[in-house]
Amino acid sequence: MLGLFAVAVGLVITAVAGFLTPGVPGGIVNFTGAQPSGQPVNLTVQTFGAIGTGPHPTWVSYLVKSPQGQWVHSTDWELPANTVINMTVIQYDSGSPLRNQQWGQVTGTIGNTASVNGKALSQYDSNSGNGVGHTFTVPALGLDIPLVAVPSTSKNICGTAPCASSFDHNTITFSFKTPGAGNYSWQCFVPCGLGYLFGNGGPMSTQGYMGGFLKVVA
Amino acid sequence: MSPQNSKSEVGHLRRIAVVWVVVSVVADLLFWFLVGPHVPPGRMTETAINNQRTFNILFVIALPVLIGVWVYLGYAATVWSAKRDGAPESVGGEAARTNQKAQVWWMSVTSVIVILLAVYGFYAVVVEHGSGGGEGPNPVWSPEGAIQAETAALGGGSSWTPGHVLVVQVIGQQWKFTYRYPGFGGFESDQLILPNHTTIAFNVTSLDVIHSFWAYQLSVKADANPQVNNVAYTETKQLGSFVVRCSELCGLWHGSMFNDGRIVSQSDFTNWATSTQTANAANTAHLPPFAWTYVPDANGASGGFYPDGTFTPYSPSEIYGAKSPAS
Ligand SMILES: [Cu+2]
Numbered sequence: 184m185l186g187l188f189a190v191a192v193g194l195v196i197t198a199v200a201g202f203l204t205p206g207v208p209g210g211i212v213n214f215t216g217a218q219p220s221g222q223p224v225n226l227t228v229q230t231f232g233a234i235g236t237g238p239h240p241t242w243v244s245y246l247v248k249s250p251q252g253q254w255v256h257s258t259d260w261e262l263p264a265n266t267v268i269n270m271t272v273i274q275y276d277s278g279s280p281l282r283n284q285q286w287g288q289v290t291g292t293i294g295n296t297a298s299v300n301g302k303a304l305s306q307y308d309s310n311s312g313n314g315v316g317h318t319f320t321v322p323a324l325g326l327d328i329p330l331v332a333v334p335s336t337s338k339n340i341c342g343t344a345p346c347a348s349s350f351d352h353n354t355i356t357f358s359f360k361t362p363g364a365g366n367y368s369w370q371c372f373v374p375c376g377l378g379y380l381f382g383n384g385g386p387m388s389t390q391g392y393m394g395g396f397l398k399v400v401a
Numbered sequence: 402m403s404p405q406n407s408k409s410e411v412g413h414l415r416r417i418a419v420v421w422v423v424v425s426v427v428a429d430l431l432f433w434f435l436v437g438p439h440v441p442p443g444r445m446t447e448t449a450i451n452n453q454r455t456f457n458i459l460f461v462i463a464l465p466v467l468i469g470v471w472v473y474l475g476y477a478a479t480v481w482s483a484k485r486d487g488a489p490e491s492v493g494g495e496a497a498r499t500n501q502k503a504q505v506w507w508m509s510v511t512s513v514i515v516i517l518l519a520v521y522g523f524y525a526v527v528v529e530h531g532s533g534g535g536e537g538p539n540p541v542w543s544p545e546g547a548i549q550a551e552t553a554a555l556g557g558g559s560s561w562t563p564g565h566v567l568v569v570q571v572i573g574q575q576w577k578f579t580y581r582y583p584g585f586g587g588f589e590s591d592q593l594i595l596p597n598h599t600t601i602a603f604n605v606t607s608l609d610v611i612h613s614f615w616a617y618q619l620s621v622k623a624d625a626n627p628q629v630n631n632v633a634y635t636e637t638k639q640l641g642s643f644v645v646r647c648s649e650l651c652g653l654w655h656g657s658m659f660n661d662g663r664i665v666s667q668s669d670f671t672n673w674a675t676s677t678q679t680a681n682a683a684n685t686a687h688l689p690p691f692a693w694t695y696v697p698d699a700n701g702a703s704g705g706f707y708p709d710g711t712f713t714p715y716s717p718s719e720i721y722g723a724k725s726p727a728s
């Protein structure tokens with residue numbers, strides 16, 4: 184009887200532990216030292232509708248291009264402090280309106296502007312057009328960029344990551360300056376956790392999918 | 402009990418009382434003047450000042466009770482301690498087991514203290530307009546001018562000028578607070594800037610789960626519930642910055658859900674608000690009309706939005722952003 188109970192407890196613990204640690208590969212991708220000190224750092228990521236691998240192949244997520252040029256599944260990036268980051272987001276996902284249109288405004292970037300496929304963007308009306316796929320937002324830095332979606336009617340949407348540039352995408356670029364050393368969380372403000380309450384469960388509530396840390400080091 | 406005994410008991414009691422009164426008065430005075438002004442949440446707003454005073458009054462009443470226990474213990478331990486040479490114990494035993502007089506006094510005095518504090522607490526909540534706490538959608542203890550300001554805000558035609566109540570809407574969302582200023586065209590910002598010497602009416606709501614707006618140094622705390630407007634008042638008194646934290650565990654990035662706010666002069670505030678109103682105008686045009694609460698979409702990305710397009714203008718509820726399907 185006691186043995187059965189122990190087995191049951193063990194199963195519950197395993198299940199809970201499995202739920203809490205969804206096994207995010209990639210670790211922290213280090214961008215310090217990739218450039219001479221003080222020089223701008225280039226950071227390229229892609230975001231898409233389904234990661235394709237791992238414990239949650241259907242979840243939305245990000246890949247980051249490591250300084251060695253490989254696509255890595257990680258949302259924790261180590262960046263040098265007080266340095267300009269030139270960020271490129273290749274956005275392959277379709278979109279929806281924002282729950283809060285406030286995130287449609289570009290804030291916190293150098294010049295409070297971004298560019299979508301070479302065209303300047305300071306604000307995007309998520310209720311019209313293709314909507315917003317995700318946002319790249321660092322609340323503590325006041326940094327927010329709506330990642331404009333590809334049309335949901337497109338016949339050429341990337342199914343699973345990593346996505347080749349032959350699929351429909353928007354290239355969003357912007358620059359921001361890192362503050363002093365610290366860990367700054369970033370997240371998406373599109374309720375893109377499809378099928379979860381308020382759209383904020385699943386990938387929105389799991390480290391390594393729709394959010395992570397800028398680990399800024401001096 | 403011999404007359405001899407009774408006399409010496411009175412002597413003990415008098416000695417204990419004198420020590421207790423002297424130590425209590427000194428400790429209370431030291432606390433009130435040296436520690437009191439630094440007690441959280443500080444003195445940035447009327448509610449902070451009042452809550453600091455309430456805490457200090459509580460402490461000044463509690464301190465003599467604590468000191469009374471310590472003095473009695475100390476006295477008993479030194480004067481009435483058991484003799485080492487095997488002499489009979491002088492503390493404990495029959496005399497110490499039941500002292501009805503002492504019990505009645507102890508219970509009466511502490512009961513009176515607790516009841517008085519409860520009366521004082523009710524009084525403070527009423528005269529301090531909710532004492533910085535959320536009063537729900539229909540606050541009964543509104544400061545002067547607040548109802549007019551809020552009615553105007555909902556009508557969409559309000560404009561704030563110094564000397565009037567400033568309506569600020571606090572919108573909780575997983576995982577950031579944003580702020581809407583109906584007195585300036587209803588723009589939204591991730592910054593909370595407030596004018597000094599102004600009564601603020603915080604209208605707190607949420608777009609998803611339950612959050613809680615806690616502006617620590619302002620001594621304002623109000624739960625942010627979806628589709629509920631929770632109103633809290635304070636009056637700014639001091640320039641400086643303060644911290645806003647979410648104090649309701651709300652998911653993965655709950656710990657990141659904080660921001661700094663600032664109290665600035667009335668002219669600095671007007672400058673900031675008007676320039677932000679201009680800078681954000683393009684985005685403000687796409688926000689839903691200002692309303693007390695907003696209906697969140699049910700499921701996020703491409704699934705199960707609440708029906709759109711049927712609400713009447715300035716109804717208590719507007720659909721926030723989710724004008725779906727995107728056309
Ligand atoms: Cu997202």
Ligand SMILES: [Cu+2]
Pocket residue numbers: 573576611612613647648649650651655658
């Ligand atoms: Cu929260």
